Amino acid sequence: ACSGCITSAETVMLEKQSLDEFLSNINNGKTVIVSLSPQSRASIAVHYGLSPVQVFRKLTTLFKSLGVNAIYDTSCSRDLSLIESCNEFISRYKQSRLDDKESKSFLPMISSACPGWICYAEKTLGSFVLPYISSVKSPQQSIGAIIKHHLCHKLGVRPSDIYHVTVMPCYDKKLEASRDDFVFQDQDQMTTEVDSVLTTGEVIDLIKLKAVDFSNLDESPLDKILSNVSEEGNLFGVRGSSGGYADTIFRYAAKTLFGHDIRGPLDFRTVRNSDFQEVTLEVDGKTVLKFALCYGFRNLQNVVRKLKIGKSDYDYLEIMACPSGCLNGGGQLKPKPGQSGKDLIQALETAYMENVLVTDPFENPIVRILYDEWLEHPGSEKAKRHIHTEYHPIVKSITSQLNNW
Ligand code: SF4
Structure with a gap:
């Protein structure tokens, strides 16, 4: 990428x-x-x-x-990276709500799992964006x-x-x-x-x-x-084919900060295209959490431009360099003759969650x-x-x- x-x-x-x-x-x-x-x-x-x-x-x-x-x-x-990311988000969010102007905290927190994005941020965007990027490996x-x-x-x-x-x-x-x-x-x-x-x-x-x-x-x-x-040989994981960062951190923050226990899929809304979606949590008529998935260079350049001019109101951004995210990475297998790229992505998304039991990373016995x-x-x-x-x-x-x- x-x-x-x-x-x-x-x-x-x-x-x-x-x-x-x-x-x-x-x-x-x-x-x-x-x-x-x-x-x-x-x-x-x-x-x-x-x-x-x-x-x-x-x-x-x-x-x-x-x-x-x-x-x-x-x-x-990935469950370990997600738990560390949840923890980092909560401390950044709490810090951002302090009145103390000295304790500047950097929100939105931006995901760090995509080296295509990190490479672009370090080489092209430089020091203004780096403090926003999660420190989690x-x-x-x-x-x-x-x-x-x-x-x-x-x-x-x-x-x-x-x-x-x-x-x-x-x-x-x-x-x-x-x-x-x-x-x-x-x-x-x-x-x-x-x-x-x-x-x-x-x-x-x-x-x-x-x-x-x-x-x-x-x-x-x-x-x-x-x-x-x-033990029975079933796979378990989280929702989200690029790691489930926004999904997992949103649920954790909603529960930890506002007591909202969200079951079932999150209500992501398409903003510009299917590669740019956002989800919000409202409490007493006020938006308290605003997260986005932002995939592909065109979308990430738009979102970073807004951040640079101080017009971003997101709390968290899951940024991935590839359109459609990691399932569509440059090292993946190409569509077969007669198969469109879109059909392949759909097949990959289905296969990715096939027989996967959705579980909470915090419950992962290995990580414990x-x-x-x-x-x-x-x-x-x-x-x-x-x-x-x-x-x-x-x-x-x-x-x-x-x-x-
Ligand atoms: Fe980033 Fe694409 Fe690699 Fe995923 S596959 S980590 S989106 S460059």
Whole structure:
């Protein structure tokens, strides 16, 4: 989504995180872990006419036959990112209602899970917009932190002895994984939370390369330590195919701040087009919460322009760079001959929620264990150290400014 601003150093990063690199890193003595995004799972399910659970089980068979040790699910780490985001929103909202002019708080809070948006904000918008962006890491980086900062200690393995690969719907996730903010010192060497990212399309390349009859592949039991799957093998998750940030934070804020327990789908209203929708909560005739989903560059540029001139009245913005969000990422599988892009998105949206039990991230037993054993509580110092990050305005060199000019 952000290929227009990718530098040559970033191109090298993208090339490094390839299928060849993945294949050369398995069976070389490291513990290999793959974390699969639910959007990739849905894309492969639609491609083969399978259910997402079948895809999860068959990919477990495929990756383990190649030497991978465990396959997890980033909808589990997404629940941790959502809880931290809920906590961050409540403190920003309360801060914004204080009379004290010194305690400037930055609302709307803007989601941080899309590296296409972060790349655009850092390189093009710079310092004015960065304080509005949530400091919470994306689900990809959260599962990286869980594996490299917590699971490895439990397993007695050094972080640098784990090779952690994610399967994602977009190429920008490769850029995100290679950010300096996610590199850390492990004794005498540097290691990263996510060592490599494969796109959904690259997993299909792998299936073709290994000449695997994927539809008829055996289904293996799922690794449950970091996967949103029940004992009976059902998936669980939240509403919202790009992570459910606006949906989850809106419900949490309505309940925590105003005592409104909202059941069932939220009443999102289309503003300009289906990629720009908003939802509000009114109390005593006054709008107290105003959230929006804002997908695609055209919509996000409009909303940021309003923010810049002080005309935004939103409390929260879920911004995603791709039109239709992550299901439509650049690394996803393309429509088949005769299938329109719109039909594919519809099929993906159906598959994404197929057999998914909608649950509250705060009820996720795995995330509760992570807080009990490691992070203590939402917003703790440990949570800030491991599950939050920072953004940096990119100052363009004078040469590139002159070139652009
Ligand atoms: Fe990647 Fe697009 Fe999703 Fe952003 S919206 S994370 S660029 S797939």
